[in-house]
Amino acid sequence: xxxxxxxxxxxxxxxxxxxxxxxxxxxxxxxxxxxxxxxxxxxxxxxxxxxxxxxxxxxxxxxxxxxxxxxxxxxxxxxxxxxxxxxxxxxxxxxxxxxxxxxxxxxxxxxxxxxxxxxxxxxxxxxxxxxxxxxxxxxxxxxxxxxxxxxxxxxxxxxxxxxxxxxxxxxxxxxxxxxxxxxxxxxxxxxxxxxxxxxxxxxx
Ligand SMILES: [Mg+2]
Numbered sequence: 001x002x003x004x005x006x007x008x009x010x011x012x013x014x015x016x017x018x019x020x021x022x023x024x025x026x027x028x029x030x031x032x033x034x035x036x037x038x039x040x041x042x043x044x045x046x047x048x049x050x051x052x053x054x055x056x057x058x059x060x061x062x063x064x065x066x067x068x069x070x071x072x073x074x075x076x077x078x079x080x081x082x083x084x085x086x087x088x089x090x091x092x093x094x095x096x097x098x099x100x101x102x103x104x105x106x107x108x109x110x111x112x113x114x115x116x117x118x119x120x121x122x123x124x125x126x127x128x129x130x131x132x133x134x135x136x137x138x139x140x141x142x143x144x145x146x147x148x149x150x151x152x153x154x155x156x157x158x159x160x161x162x163x164x165x166x167x168x169x170x171x172x173x174x175x176x177x178x179x180x181x182x183x184x185x186x187x188x189x190x191x192x193x194x195x196x197x198x199x200x201x202x203x204x
Contacts, residue, residue, distance in 0.1 A: 029062035119165035
């Protein structure tokens with residue numbers, strides 16, 4: 001019998017023996033579980049963030065519903081940030097929060113005006129890069145068009161500028177970047193399904 005089996009078997013064999021796990025302050029959402037989160041966490045010596053995620057995921061249906069799920073997600077975000085760094089996540093909303101930290105610009109009328117103008121300017125800079133590529137190299141006529149590492153690096157920066165302004169325009173309109181991204185994918189998926197991806201008009 002493994003160490004774990006001995007642990008749970010011994011508890012099951014002596015129901016009369018009270019342990020601190022038989023008591024719960026403020027509810028029974030842990031106590032009524034076959035294995036309580038604290039038992040699993042202690043036996044596996046899980047660090048704080050992982051432990052908190054397990055705790056909130058296990059209790060949300062019996063305690064705080066959506067808020068517990070959101071807390072679990074928040075701990076996962078902190079875990080990602082602390083162990084892997086922001087930039088290795090694909091989370092649009094994390095990006096948007098970071099972009100906001102560097103959003104220092106004047107208010108021109110409504111706050112959406114400045115980033116909307118900036119978005120147009122940065123989109124133009126992307127087009128300018130491609131224009132110069134066509135003008136200053138044989139890229140257009142080359143039988144095997146090749147983008148240099150230098151070009152890709154400079155394009156990456158300009159596309160990042162575009163992304164920053166997209167994020168800020170969305171934020172000023174009260175939209176999260178993830179809902180913008182998801183709505184776009186849903187829209188295009190629907191068009192692909194309907195065979196209208198190559199047409200024109202917003203609602204097709
Ligand atoms: Mg730029």
